[in-house]
Amino acid sequence: MNVDIGNALASVASPGISRDALESLDDQVAVAHERIEAGMDAGEHGYEALNLPERTDTDEIRLAADRVAGPETSAIVTVGIGGSALGAATITDALNGEDDPEAIYLDNVDPEWLTSELARLDLETTVVNVVSRSGTTAETLANFLIVRDAFEAASVDWTERTIVTTGESGPLRELADRHDLPSLKVPDGVPGRFSALSAVGMVAAAVCGHDLDALLEGATAEAETLTGSLFECPAYAYGAMAYALDTRGAGINAMMPYAEALETYAEWFAQLWAESLGKDDLGQTPVRALGATDQHSQLQLYRAGPRDKLVTFVSVEDGADLEIPETDVDDLAYLGDATLGELLDAEFEATEASLAAAGRPNVRVEIERVDEFELGGLLYGMEAACVLAGELYGVNTFEQPAVEWAKKATRGLLGGGTFEEAEAVAEKTELRVER
Numbered sequence: 001m002n003v004d005i006g007n008a009l010a011s012v013a014s015p016g017i018s019r020d021a022l023e024s025l026d027d028q029v030a031v032a033h034e035r036i037e038a039g040m041d042a043g044e045h046g047y048e049a050l051n052l053p054e055r056t057d058t059d060e061i062r063l064a065a066d067r068v069a070g071p072e073t074s075a076i077v078t079v080g081i082g083g084s085a086l087g088a089a090t091i092t093d094a095l096n097g098e099d100d101p102e103a104i105y106l107d108n109v110d111p112e113w114l115t116s117e118l119a120r121l122d123l124e125t126t127v128v129n130v131v132s133r134s135g136t137t138a139e140t141l142a143n144f145l146i147v148r149d150a151f152e153a154a155s156v157d158w159t160e161r162t163i164v165t166t167g168e169s170g171p172l173r174e175l176a177d178r179h180d181l182p183s184l185k186v187p188d189g190v191p192g193r194f195s196a197l198s199a200v201g202m203v204a205a206a207v208c209g210h211d212l213d214a215l216l217e218g219a220t221a222e223a224e225t226l227t228g229s230l231f232e233c234p235a236y237a238y239g240a241m242a243y244a245l246d247t248r249g250a251g252i253n254a255m256m257p258y259a260e261a262l263e264t265y266a267e268w269f270a271q272l273w274a275e276s277l278g279k280d281d282l283g284q285t286p287v288r289a290l291g292a293t294d295q296h297s298q299l300q301l302y303r304a305g306p307r308d309k310l311v312t313f314v315s316v317e318d319g320a321d322l323e324i325p326e327t328d329v330d331d332l333a334y335l336g337d338a339t340l341g342e343l344l345d346a347e348f349e350a351t352e353a354s355l356a357a358a359g360r361p362n363v364r365v366e367i368e369r370v371d372e373f374e375l376g377g378l379l380y381g382m383e384a385a386c387v388l389a390g391e392l393y394g395v396n397t398f399e400q401p402a403v404e405w406a407k408k409a410t411r412g413l414l415g416g417g418t419f420e421e422a423e424a425v426a427e428k429t430e431l432r433v434e435r
């Protein structure tokens, strides 16, 4: 990926960054990079994620996929949530074509929605990947039990169609062992939101026939750019700029890809940025947007609202294109000279220029096309940017204690955890908990 930070500098943007400030930011990047390299070399928790391009065994993933899926497969259902769903969804939503099996993500516990999703599936030709790093996430386990039940009700042997992707031990691991299911291990030292380039993110892609090795090659190419300077490394340029703008008041980061294929990427980015950096009263709030659609719903605020935003564009250089048919309506004639791709590009450039003209900081992340290689680079690049930003903020990028609290308390309220956990929630919510 390429990163253009020109519109975030002081000449056009406010809050902006002067050349001197940029030089001193670069010194901070050099120090942070040393820490990141040391963490990667030692395989430390979290930093290990940046080693995934050379650690992930794609043969093992394909083998597991081949045990449950074949040419007849019509759908792959991933049962997982957060980091156990968003990386995989980003990849299949970006790459899947009409002829690929449908990739579905059960990442919510809305009964009506789950019922209708299951009802429309042909379970005879559907395969399942149940994913949970901890193996204990209530939403995932509940959904999986319901999916399993649906298979049994349809007299389809779920054990022949289910892969389990989880940690070394825990309830899901036990289930995989008991039924001799194909299983994959969530790599040690890799938090869920950094696991897109491991088995966690790649099983659905394997079932859909995408090139897993090319995903890793793209990530490797990005990893090779990690040097101690933001002037040489696109990922660090992005992470450093986002951090520096936040400290100057841009506490909101609107991620706005100009491609439908990358809509889920913005969702993945939101978890990465929010859970990794949102701690110790610090962090930058990610917002999901989509170009050109959200020009017509959010742009007014971005250009003329509070000066508290960075807009991150993701643009794709070579996409598919469509002719816009000619018309004899005079006022529409200008459209007939363009293609739909040209219209999208013009909208992107106009929006970028309009923000710059209003002194609103924005950064352009560019990829050449939406394919495995470029996507691998984009995922890896943002992860590296996030790790760098975490170092600059001085937070523990790889934990999420605030989420864990609510997770445990939910279990407590349902009777699956300790009474104290449930009681703590009860106090805050006026619920009653019986001993």
Ligand SMILES: O=P(O)(O)OC[C@H]1O[C@H](O)[C@H](O)[C@@H](O)[C@@H]1O
Binding pocket: 081, 082, 083, 084, 131, 132, 133, 134, 135, 136, 137, 140, 192, 193, 275, 400, 403, 404
């Ligand atoms: O993979 P699991 O253990 O099921 O966890 C799924 C998700 O649970 C929580 O919400 C965490 O905050 C996320 O970081 C994690 O990705």
